[in-house]
Amino acid sequence: MNSAAINSTNNFQASDFNIYNPSQSLRAKLDRRLVRYRKREVLNIRTEKPIVSFSFDDCPQSVFLNALPAMEERNWRGTIYAAMGLCETTNHLGRHMSRTEMQHAHQAGHEIADHTYSHLDANQVSLDEFQRDIDKNKAAFQALGLPPARSFAYPYGEVNFAAKSVLSERFDLLRGIHSPKQTHALDLNQAASQRLYSGADFVACRQAIRALKSKPSWLILFTHDVRKSPSEFGCTPKDFQAILDDVEAIGAEVLPVSEALDAVESHNAFAENLKSKNFKGEYFKGDTLQDNKWQEDQS
């Protein structure tokens, strides 16, 4: 493709594309609510310090160009839920990353996680087809030398009981797109996540981050394209920077999703250990363990 063609590709507007919309039937809406309460695997979150994970769905090139470098400047890393079939295609989210760019993102320390190969709606294909498409994405990761994905995000947030059950065996964490209501628990089979979108949802995102200061927990954010004129599913680089500032201001630890999961699980194991061993004395000061202050009760 010559440069003129590339430019004209990048000049497409979101309105130039037919945007897929999952079923809005009453039945689909009801099922969408009910599935959140089925096949749950609840992780209680005990952390002294807020944890924030930034996730980017699909694989817009604007994330590679604008969002990841801004995170790297603060020595932070994020998670890309990549549908490899979108690489180098253009849709309402703009141009998508090349496979080489995906490799570079991995080499820079970002987590590359799964989002099916063809960006399938789990409720519009058979479970077999859905799984085969995930296998195809896995093979695409392997071909690029990327490690197997530990985490998966449901395209369009769409899921059903069967898919939730099967995928819970394949991944450590399955991410949804519904906003978190409960701050200290997360369903690992359909983890809530907060939209990081410019526009009407932006204030809610800032509020969710600020709320972590008084009630430390783990918040997963998600967005799509990060560019000057984003789609309705993305944000501007300016808004993205504002969110990075907010996260830094509350002193949060920023980790890719799977690393954050490991951190929360080790905090939990540590807290359990402390409880069961009947320590005495003051163990925590602020958010750090005072190693020299605790003694095991031998009596």
Ligand SMILES: [Zn+2]
């Ligand atoms: Zn997606």
